[in-house]
Amino acid sequence: xxxxxxxxxxxxxxxxxxxxxxxxxxxxxxxxxxxxxxxxxxxxxxxxxxxxxxxxxxxxxxxxxxxxxxxxxxxxxxxxxxxxxxxxxxxxxxxxxxxxxxxxxxxxxxxxxxxxxxxxxxxxxxxxxxxxxxxxxxxxxxxxxxxxxxxxxxxxxxxxxxxxxxxxxxxxxxxxxxxxxxxxxxxxxxxxxxxxxxxxxxxxxxxxxxxxxxxxxxxxxxxxxxxxxxxxxxxxxxxxxxxxxxxxxxxxxxxxxxxxxxxxxxxxxxxx
Amino acid sequence: xxxxxxxxxxxxxxxxxxxxxxxxxxxxxxxxxxxxxxxxxxxxxxxxxxxxxxxxxxxxxxxxxxxxxxxxxxxxxxxxxxxxxxxxxxxxxxxxxxxxxxxxxxxxxxxxxxxxxxxxxxxxxxxxxxxxxxxxxxxxxxxxxxxxxxxxxxxxxxxxxxxxxxxxxxxxxxxxxxxxxxxxxxxxxxxxxxxxxxxxxxxxxxxxxxxxxxxxxxxxxxxxxxxxxxxxxxxxxxxxxxxxxxxxxxxxxxxxxxxxxxxxxxxxxxxx
Numbered sequence: 375x376x377x378x379x380x381x382x383x384x385x386x387x388x389x390x391x392x393x394x395x396x397x398x399x400x401x402x403x404x405x406x407x408x409x410x411x412x413x414x415x416x417x418x419x420x421x422x423x424x425x426x427x428x429x430x431x432x433x434x435x436x437x438x439x440x441x442x443x444x445x446x447x448x449x450x451x452x453x454x455x456x457x458x459x460x461x462x463x464x465x466x467x468x469x470x471x472x473x474x475x476x477x478x479x480x481x482x483x484x485x486x487x488x489x490x491x492x493x494x495x496x497x498x499x500x501x502x503x504x505x506x507x508x509x510x511x512x513x514x515x516x517x518x519x520x521x522x523x524x525x526x527x528x529x530x531x532x533x534x535x536x537x538x539x540x541x542x543x544x545x546x547x548x549x550x551x552x553x554x555x556x557x558x559x560x561x562x563x564x565x566x567x568x569x570x571x572x573x574x575x576x577x578x579x580x581x582x583x584x585x586x587x588x589x590x591x592x593x594x595x596x597x598x599x600x601x602x603x604x605x606x607x608x609x610x611x612x613x614x615x616x617x618x619x620x621x622x623x624x625x626x627x628x629x630x631x632x633x634x635x636x637x638x639x640x641x642x643x644x645x646x
Numbered sequence: 647x648x649x650x651x652x653x654x655x656x657x658x659x660x661x662x663x664x665x666x667x668x669x670x671x672x673x674x675x676x677x678x679x680x681x682x683x684x685x686x687x688x689x690x691x692x693x694x695x696x697x698x699x700x701x702x703x704x705x706x707x708x709x710x711x712x713x714x715x716x717x718x719x720x721x722x723x724x725x726x727x728x729x730x731x732x733x734x735x736x737x738x739x740x741x742x743x744x745x746x747x748x749x750x751x752x753x754x755x756x757x758x759x760x761x762x763x764x765x766x767x768x769x770x771x772x773x774x775x776x777x778x779x780x781x782x783x784x785x786x787x788x789x790x791x792x793x794x795x796x797x798x799x800x801x802x803x804x805x806x807x808x809x810x811x812x813x814x815x816x817x818x819x820x821x822x823x824x825x826x827x828x829x830x831x832x833x834x835x836x837x838x839x840x841x842x843x844x845x846x847x848x849x850x851x852x853x854x855x856x857x858x859x860x861x862x863x864x865x866x867x868x869x870x871x872x873x874x875x876x877x878x879x880x881x882x883x884x885x886x887x888x889x890x891x892x893x894x895x896x897x898x899x900x901x902x903x904x905x906x907x908x909x910x911x912x913x914x915x916x917x918x
Contacts, residue, residue, distance in 0.1 A: 389661040399795035400672035471802035510784035522794035523671040530743035
């Protein structure tokens with residue numbers, strides 16, 4: 375199933391205005407949210423935390439988050455929905471980049487049924503490769519889940535046959551993330567993840583993970599992954615999944631590291 | 647006046663679909679076009695040239711340009727329109743970044759009446775400053791007028807009172823362009839403009855200018871502007887305009903260089 379419901383400057387609707395700034399400039403944010411079996415949002419604090427950071431960095435009024443929460447509370451969740459994408463924009467305004475002082479925010483909720491979660495369907499791990507698309511460095515937008523996603527569109531198009539995911543480097547060939555996931559590796563019992571100071575999306579699971587374990591943010595290159603005991607990825611829908619292969623080369627899945635990942639998978643799934 | 651007409655997968659409409667990829671990802675392109683007094687598009691070859699480059703780099707089918715031209719030919723231009731913004735997206739598709747093989751392209755034409763052209767209203771030149779927002783470097787998107795414009799939204803918000811425009815540098819502090827314009831300077835009779843290999847929009851007037859004169863593309867820093875005989879900017883709506891001041895400091899407007907700019911302004915205005 376898939377359905378979308380819009381709320382335009384407070385009014386429910388099933389279409390979108392042609393002059394919306396989200397369309398014109400990508401001037402907005404989104405969240406991809408996994409629901410539990412009762413239609414609840416177990417990791418809501420992490421979704422709303424990032425949304426609030428995005429709203430602040432993009433100069434939205436702070437009360438917009440309250441509008442979003444109120445809108446969510448008014449929704450009835452369609453039967454069979456296992457996920458929802460929230461999209462929020464600065465609404466309609468006069469032509470030009472200048473931000474209206476009081477935006478008439480538009481938002482939409484797109485409900486969907488996921489295919490089986492990747493952490494279940496790929497227990498042995500993902501087949502990946504290094505994406506030829508390099509992410510641009512933009513500290514002012516790094517970490518946010520904003521609507522400017524052309525780099526991801528180009529990166530997805532560059533997938534080779536058989537890839538489940540791909541690894542994104544930045545313009546300096548530093549590791550950042552996956553095309554749709556965050557990236558981690560375990561070495562001698564320590565969990566590492568790339569710094570997102572210049573690029574990337576600070577995922578819900580990435581922040582959930584940082585609340586469960588000590589995670590070391592670092593600037594690192596590809597060779598770190600080949601020397602790791604285990605490499606894994608996360609995203610809101612697919613949970614925590616090991617990487618089996620990178621550009622045709624099998625990656626280590628050392629037993630102790632894999633046991634740690636299995637423990638984390640169980641802790642995460644217990645939330646849903 | 648301002649009005650918008652949409653063409654969704656070939657059908658005329660006055661709204662926009664909520665699941666359009668232009669809204670979801672910024673997966674599309676736009677052109678801001680100055681019309682002549684008869685509603686014609688004098689610099690159409692430059693607009694369509696950049697659009698075609700964008701379509702190719704974003705993996706649209708090549709015949710999409712023909713759809714755009716056909717759509718343009720079917721329009722009746724509203725009275726009083728002096729400009730039109732064309733916006734084009736990859737339309738609706740299944741959730742996810744993957745590009746549909748045959749997109750059902752959505753497009754819109756937003757007609758408007760400009761305030762008086764800047765080249766007329768600011769003959770003495772623009773008051774500018776260096777924008778604190780640095781552009782990210784992304785060679786795969788550089789030059790295109792695509793829908794991922796959050797950097798410009800943030801940059802516009804950073805304008806100081808009294809600025810007509812601002813100068814954008816990249817992450818390495820190299821000159822790129824203005825927030826809404828291209829940038830040039832004249833030194834000893836030579837016209838220079840920043841390279842757009844890594845960031846920036848390759849404007850219609852920039853390419854028109856390159857067809858009229860020899861323009862040297864270069865990697866340069868701010869100090870080049872303080873040493874120039876004349877600094878000027880261009881955009882499709884405002885034409886060619888000198889810069890009078892940069893961060894409170896007057897810039898040179900040497901008579902020979904200014905005479906060259908006045909000649910170029912006349913040649914450009916003769917097109918309309």
